[in-house]
Amino acid sequence: MPSSGAARSLWLISLFAEEAPGSLLAWKPLSRYTVAVSRGLGAFQENLVDGRDPVPVMLSSADVGPVLEEVREGARKLRSIPAEEIIERLGPVVSAWLQPKSPWMEMAQARLPAATGFHPAMIAHALPFQLEALTPSSLRLLVERELGSLAVLDRPDWPQRLVVHVMAGNIPGLAGVTMVLGVVAKQATVVKPAMGDPLFPYLFHQSLRVLDPDLAGAVAVIGWRGGSSAVEELVFAEADVVVAMGGKETMSALQKRLGRKLRAYGPRLSFAVIARECLCAPGEARGWARALAYDTTLWDQRGCLSPQIAFVENGGKVDVMGFAEMVTSALGELCAELPPRTLELEEQVAVRAFRDEGEWDPLTHVLASAGDLSWTVAVEPQPRFLPTPQHRCLRVQSVGAIEEIGPLVAPHRHLLEGVGVAAPPQRWASLDRWLRSVGVHWVTPLGSMQRPSLEWRPGGRDRIKEWV
Amino acid sequence: MHPVHEEVWNFLISPSEESFSELAVRVFLHQYEHISAIRRWCDRRGVQVDRLRSWKDVPPVPALAFKHEFLCCGLPERVFYSSGTTRGREHRSQHPMPDLRLYRESAVRGMKMFLFPDVEAMPIFSLVPSAEEWPHSSLAQMVSWAQEVFGTSDSATFAREREFDFQGLQQALERCARSGEAVCIMTTTGAWIRFLDFCRAAGWCVRLPHGSRLMDTGGDKGAPRPVSRNGLLHATWNCVAIPGYFVVNEYGMSELSSQYFDNVIANRVGGVFGPRRKQAPPWLRTRVLDPATLSDVPNGQVGLLCHVDLANAGSAVAVLTEDLGRMTEEGLEVMGRAADAELRGCSLALADFVVR
Numbered sequence: 001m002p003s004s005g006a007a008r009s010l011w012l013i014s015l016f017a018e019e020a021p022g023s024l025l026a027w028k029p030l031s032r033y034t035v036a037v038s039r040g041l042g043a044f045q046e047n048l049v050d051g052r053d054p055v056p057v058m059l060s061s062a063d064v065g066p067v068l069e070e071v072r073e074g075a076r077k078l079r080s081i082p083a084e085e086i087i088e089r090l091g092p093v094v095s096a097w098l099q100p101k102s103p104w105m106e107m108a109q110a111r112l113p114a115a116t117g118f119h120p121a122m123i124a125h126a127l128p129f130q131l132e133a134l135t136p137s138s139l140r141l142l143v144e145r146e147l148g149s150l151a152v153l154d155r156p157d158w159p160q161r162l163v164v165h166v167m168a169g170n171i172p173g174l175a176g177v178t179m180v181l182g183v184v185a186k187q188a189t190v191v192k193p194a195m196g197d198p199l200f201p202y203l204f205h206q207s208l209r210v211l212d213p214d215l216a217g218a219v220a221v222i223g224w225r226g227g228s229s230a231v232e233e234l235v236f237a238e239a240d241v242v243v244a245m246g247g248k249e250t251m252s253a254l255q256k257r258l259g260r261k262l263r264a265y266g267p268r269l270s271f272a273v274i275a276r277e278c279l280c281a282p283g284e285a286r287g288w289a290r291a292l293a294y295d296t297t298l299w300d301q302r303g304c305l306s307p308q309i310a311f312v313e314n315g316g317k318v319d320v321m322g323f324a325e326m327v328t329s330a331l332g333e334l335c336a337e338l339p340p341r342t343l344e345l346e347e348q349v350a351v352r353a354f355r356d357e358g359e360w361d362p363l364t365h366v367l368a369s370a371g372d373l374s375w376t377v378a379v380e381p382q383p384r385f386l387p388t389p390q391h392r393c394l395r396v397q398s399v400g401a402i403e404e405i406g407p408l409v410a411p412h413r414h415l416l417e418g419v420g421v422a423a424p425p426q427r428w429a430s431l432d433r434w435l436r437s438v439g440v441h442w443v444t445p446l447g448s449m450q451r452p453s454l455e456w457r458p459g460g461r462d463r464i465k466e467w468v
Numbered sequence: 469m470h471p472v473h474e475e476v477w478n479f480l481i482s483p484s485e486e487s488f489s490e491l492a493v494r495v496f497l498h499q500y501e502h503i504s505a506i507r508r509w510c511d512r513r514g515v516q517v518d519r520l521r522s523w524k525d526v527p528p529v530p531a532l533a534f535k536h537e538f539l540c541c542g543l544p545e546r547v548f549y550s551s552g553t554t555r556g557r558e559h560r561s562q563h564p565m566p567d568l569r570l571y572r573e574s575a576v577r578g579m580k581m582f583l584f585p586d587v588e589a590m591p592i593f594s595l596v597p598s599a600e601e602w603p604h605s606s607l608a609q610m611v612s613w614a615q616e617v618f619g620t621s622d623s624a625t626f627a628r629e630r631e632f633d634f635q636g637l638q639q640a641l642e643r644c645a646r647s648g649e650a651v652c653i654m655t656t657t658g659a660w661i662r663f664l665d666f667c668r669a670a671g672w673c674v675r676l677p678h679g680s681r682l683m684d685t686g687g688d689k690g691a692p693r694p695v696s697r698n699g700l701l702h703a704t705w706n707c708v709a710i711p712g713y714f715v716v717n718e719y720g721m722s723e724l725s726s727q728y729f730d731n732v733i734a735n736r737v738g739g740v741f742g743p744r745r746k747q748a749p750p751w752l753r754t755r756v757l758d759p760a761t762l763s764d765v766p767n768g769q770v771g772l773l774c775h776v777d778l779a780n781a782g783s784a785v786a787v788l789t790e791d792l793g794r795m796t797e798e799g800l801e802v803m804g805r806a807a808d809a810e811l812r813g814c815s816l817a818l819a820d821f822v823v824r
Contacts (some may be wrong), residue, residue: 348772349760352772352790
């Protein structure tokens with residue numbers, strides 16, 4: 001008579017065996033890490049089977065010490081594998097996610113909506129973007145750019161650290177990038193999933209374990225409730241570096257506790273600029289409006305690369321109001337294709353307040369979806385640099401020339417991240433230079449803001465070099 | 469006094485359940501007629517003012533409209549400003565009142581119902597600067613009226629613009645403890661937490677006579693640290709021996725002329741057994757709305773609070789807040805400001821953004 005635990009493991013076996021023959025062999029023999037993780041996964045899978053919202057797996061502090069030791073050991077084993085080979089071996093892992101009918105992707109698509117709140121269509125559409133950037137060639141380029149050459153990673157004196165990543169929950173999928181880069185850099189990598197995305201890190205790590213257990217050995221996913229649990233104390237004490245993304249309060253709380261260990265990626269703001277040349281033909285203007293709406297729609301504007309303000313240059317045939325109307329019709333269409341998350345009450349109130357604020361400002365014109373809070377565009381006469389509450393809320397402002405926003409953004413230089421640009425080719429180079437000079441780290445054509453390549457340096461900082 | 473204001477005045481003196489709805493509509497129509505900003509806003513939204521039948525039909529003006537517009541029927545006798553710039557907006561709220569008598573009558577009658585139902589007068593010690601010092605604070609004005617109407621001659625204020633006289637308050641409380649005279653303390657929650665910390669550091673406590681009471685308001689804005697309601701009740705008992713059923717939290721906004729109060733004293737005096745909830749005088753009613761559609765949610769469900777306050781006859785009778793709460797049989801439960809919730813992730817939150 002199989003116990004429920006045994007039934008669960010059988011289910012687990014069939015889950016992975018079916019899709020990846022021989023994957024059972026990939027499970028490490030009963031090390032304590034496996035026990036700890038599979039114990040965690042047990043609870044986790046149980047929730048999956050029941051169709052309940054998955055919750056982060058909570059390990060006890062007694063489990064954590066051995067897990068950290070095993071991750072360190074896993075990273076030490078990476079020393080004997082040349083970096084080139086690691087990058088080559090990561091290729092199939094990423095491909096396993098991106099290939100048509102990928103079982104991993106299908107599982108993510110089935111489960112992430114409940115775990116994150118995003119609409120299934122949004123997950124299906126946008127989740128691959130995070131992973132597409134992780135090609136072997138771009139990984140090689142990243143290492144060469146930051147360290148000079150791949151060979152640096154193979155030197156005996158290349159430092160190995162225990163790097164703990166505290167993920168932000170705004171966009172699922174980011175943990176994939178983190179784990180891949182951690183393996184490439186041969187660091188012992190611990191990922192703490194966010195409450196807003198409790199599932200993807202486990203799934204991605206699982207795919208790594210199934211497809212390349214040696215590489216997966218240098219990575220662990222450990223969930224704990226942020227704040228000051230015993231697990232957190234232990235992990236932070238053992239960590240050499242803690243990489244954390246999140247809001248201002250979380251960052252300052254971590255800063256107090258971790259000091260120089262912390263690599264903080266605080267809140268950021270991205271925007272869009274639209275050159276007058278792109279507004280000369282209504283057809284072209286409509287194309288750029290759709291591009292802006294698309295960047296706003298992806299991940300419901302929760303990314304740090306999501307535009308919150310669009311500065312529109314005067315002097316084209318289509319004026320700012322006309323352009324805003326084009327944006328709204330595109331936002332409406334995109335709502336049908338990529339429906340918004342169900343907003344929590346507080347979020348609904350924030351959107352409501354954003355609309356009310358615009359409606360009562362005599363100079364502002366608010367265009368908003370009727371009957372719900374799906375999208376809001378506030379057309380503001382004076383350019384001002386102020387974020388929106390997210391959730392597809394956009395400020396559209398008219399400026400004489402793009403460069404006029406310089407003084408506006410200057411006081412907020414430390415908050416700038418990316419800019420989506422709509423401009424003719426002849427202005428591109430000078431705009432790119434100018435935007436970087438005012439503190440922007442990622443300049444990209446409008447419509448591609450949410451598909452950053454590894455060339456993007458978040459916060460203007462190196463990725464791998466920051467850890468060592 | 470304008471005839472409509474006079475009707476409201478009469479309602480405050482002798483409220484009648486049935487006439488609330490009709491009067492709310494009439495007050496709104498009066499505002500529609502006299503305040504061009506409200507008229508423009510309604511016309512733009514296609515509000516058919518001649519079709520309004522009940523108090524729930526009155527279109528609620530968002531509280532933040534008080535930041536952009538001077539909402540006043542006629543010349544203001546006094547303008548109150550909000551203290552908070554919690555969301556880093558450029559403007560503070562301004563609430564002009566053409567006739568201060570309505571505010572006074574509403575506040576005094578509300579306090580009688582929920583703070584002083586059992587006493588005529590007692591010493592009132594305040595940790596809110598006086599109305600003379602803070603003429604633009606509606607809270608300071610309310611506390612000053614409380615001292616005027618319900619306070620004995622020993623009443624005193626232990627706060628100046630930027631400093632508290634905690635020692636002075638301690639001495640005054642000690643005097644009451646000796647004489648056996650019950651006392652009322654009126655304070656912001658933040659100042660009270662500071663006082664409790666001050667007393668604990670000095671190892672000071674006092675046993676105030678039975679019947680002594682505390683009114684706190686404003687959440688822990690300006691407090692050195694956040695304290696839960698139960699923590700506050702506990703610490704208050706330990707420090708001054710005022711029991712929880714004599715601690716009344718007031719919920720008000722500078723955009724309103726009437727307030728909600730914890731029902732604990734009213735319940736005790738009226739012999740009612742029930743949970744701690746917020747109740748208001750009959751001229752203030754509250755709708756709980758779905759933020760997406762602005763339609764009423766079923767009783768007991770959490771939503772956005774919209775207050776209809778007849779005493780706001782001179783400005784906007786229906787005010788849409790950014791507060792979440794729910795209505796139950798026993799009264800209102802306020803969950804707090806929605807804007808205080810921290811956004812997830814690395815994208816910049818509006819609340820994090822401080823305009824310099």
